[in-house]
Structure formats: C-alpha cells, structure tokens
Amino acid sequence: MAKKKDDGPVRKTARFHGKQYEATGVDELEALTKLADKLAAAKRGEETVGGNMTVDAWYHKWKALYKDPKGLTAKSLGMYDEKYNGYIRPRIGHLKLKDVKDVHLQEILNGEAGKSISHVKKIRIVLKEMFRRARQSRLITWDPAELLELPAARQGGRRSITGEERAAILKLAQTHRAGLWILTLLYTGMRPGETAALSWADVDFENNEIHVHAAKESGSGRVKGPKTAAGVRDIPIHAALLPRLREAGKGKRGFEPVFPTQSGGRQNENSLRRLWTGFKRELDVAMGAELYRNKVVKSVVAEDLVPYCLRHTFCTDLEGAGVAINVAKELMGHSDIQTTANIYTHKDARPMHEGISLLDGTAGKGAGNEYIG
Structure with a gap:
C-alpha cells in the first residue's frame, strides 16, 4: 500500500555501477520519479563532472562553458554540433570520458578517409579541443587526441577558371x-x-x-x-x-x-x-x-x-x-605568404625551361630551348 503524505517523506534507493543513489518525496510516486531522474543522469554521466561522465555529457558541458560564451557565429558553432553529432557521438558518445583511447578517435578519422581534407580536419579539431580541455581540467590523466593522424583525404582547393x-x-x-x-x-x-x-x-x-x-x-x-x-x-x-x-x-x-x-x-x-x-x-x-x-x-x-x-x-x-x-x-x-605560394605554383612549363636555359648557358642560342607544352 502506498505511503500517505502524513506518514512523512518516502525514501527510495537503487544501485548503479556500484554506487548507491537515493531520493525522497512526499509520496512513493514523487520519490520514484526523482530516483528515476537521478539514475538517468547517472547513465548519461551527468551527475558529476569527472572521468566517469560520458563523452556526450562532456561535449555539451564543454561547448556550453568554452564555446558558446566566445561570441562565435552561428555558423562556427554549428560546425561543432555537425561534426560531433554526425561523426563523433555515434561512435563514442556513450563511452565514459576516462575510457576513451586514441584508437577510438583514430578509427573515427579513418572512417572519413577519401572525403574532403577540410571535413576531416574539422572533425580532428573538435576531438582535439574537447579532449585537450578535459585533460587540462584534470578530468582525464592523458589526452587521447594529442597524436591523431589525418587519413588520406581529398584535397579540395580552389582552381583558376579555364x-x-x-x-x-x-x-x-x-x-x-x-x-x-x-x-x-x-x-x-x-x-x-x-x-x-x-x-x-x-x-x-x-x-x-x-x-x-x-x-x-x-x-x-x-x-x-x-x-x-x-x-x-x-x-x-x-x-x-x-x-x-x-x-x-x-x-x-x-x-x-x-x-x-x-x-x-x-x-x-x-x-x-x-x-x-x-x-x-x-x-x-x-x-x-x-x-x-x-x-x-x-x-x-x-x-x-x-x-x-x-x-x-x-x-x-x-x-x-x-x-x-x-x-x-x-x-x-x-x-x-605560404598561402600565396600555394597558388603561385608555376604550372606553366615555360618559366622552368627558361630558367634551366639560363643555368646551362643555352638561353638565346636556340639549343635545348624546345619543349612540348
């Protein structure tokens, strides 16, 4: 029989991963509701900020603390959510922060091999920033994103018009x-x-x-x-x-x-x-x-x-x-200037042939100057 409100507060307990959780309410329904909320938060890793919290919980807390207040544009903030929700959360969002290894993160990047280099680099940026901050905040003892390597990716780049x-x-x-x-x-x-x-x-x-x-x-x-x-x-x-x-x-x-x-x-x-x-x-x-x-x-x-x-x-x-x-x-x-140099590529063969002709002394002599363009 459900306990009446006049009988005093109702206390309910449950254990999850070896830790006991309890909640009290004026009746059994309120106590069970509060306990269910605590257990749900525990499963998401949200009850405390530490290595036991999930990657998903840390991402949202990290973004709210270190990205949202910086005045970034909606487009920039959207990039973080797009890369996290689309490519990171499905793979490691459920893991405890302390259990994430470098191999987990490298597998995420390797799964995007062959896509644009910009896309892959942005995923790495999100991983590096959130895990570096987790280490700096002493939530984890080492940074699993520190030595991530980019897989083979497609160089997008701009081109000149024909x-x-x-x-x-x-x-x-x-x-x-x-x-x-x-x-x-x-x-x-x-x-x-x-x-x-x-x-x-x-x-x-x-x-x-x-x-x-x-x-x-x-x-x-x-x-x-x-x-x-x-x-x-x-x-x-x-x-x-x-x-x-x-x-x-x-x-x-x-x-x-x-x-x-x-x-x-x-x-x-x-x-x-x-x-x-x-x-x-x-x-x-x-x-x-x-x-x-x-x-x-x-x-x-x-x-x-x-x-x-x-x-x-x-x-x-x-x-x-x-x-x-x-x-x-x-x-x-x-x-x-390196950005400019990447465009100044001298793809025209003529300057190179003219340069060698100056070097070997054949410039203007008609010998060795011919090439197939």
Missing part, C-alpha cells in the same frame, strides 16, 4: 545583373564577404583604388573588420573594371552598397548565393547546356566552379603577369 570559362564569363558579365560583381571578384581578388561590405565610399576614383577594410561576417549579417590585419588593403582598380564602376557609381551616396540587393539592401550569404546561382545558370545555358521546358537537364558548367575560383584566378593572373609574390600577398590580403 580559358573557355573566362571567355564565357566575361561575355555574360556585360549584360547580367550580377556582371559588375563578377568582374570585381575577377579583377580585384576580393572575397565575396568583402564585396558584400563594400560601400561607394570605399571606391576611390581619385586615386584609382578600392579600400578594403570590412567584410560580412560568415554565418551572420554583421559587417566587421577582416579576420587578420592583412585583410585591410588597397587594391588598384583594373582598367577593364574602372568604366563599369564609374557608370554604376553615378549618383550614389558614400555609404550605399556597391552591390545592393534588388530591394536596395546589403547582400548577405544567402543573397550572394542566389546571385551566383543565377549567373551560373545563365553561364551554363550560354555554354551549351541542354534545356527542357526552360530547365537545365544536362549541364556543361563544372560543378566546382564557385565564386572563389575568380579570386584564385586573380592570384594566378598576378603570377602570369610577373607580379612578385610579396606584392601578390598584399593584394590578396593573405596573412601568410
């Missing part, structure tokens, strides 16, 4: 509403987020420069300074871009966006994506895509053609024109 793509892009840019934006990406190397933040006050026709000092923050609508000081730069206006900018800038006020939305507002990630998607579709049609009832049923434009390809092309164009790599670094807004 000659055929360039010709089609330049032609379509003359008439398409996104044309000025496309030409700006191609002739300045600006990042899409930087173009979204660009105002007419930043276009200095007197000195023939574009002043880059802000960007739309990825994952939010805020305009803020570039991530690094190198992002603040002045880019001389390309001769092919200047007349288009002058025409578009007539009658514009200083703080009006150079690339407004159809309603006159400032572009964001979604509107820029739509702008690019619309341009790419028309480019596809212009290059010979097969249509059925005005819908592309057989595309000819490469899937990997994205706005950043135009930025990449600007850099390779600088290389082809003989611009010194340190100057290219400044124009691109790279904080590390």
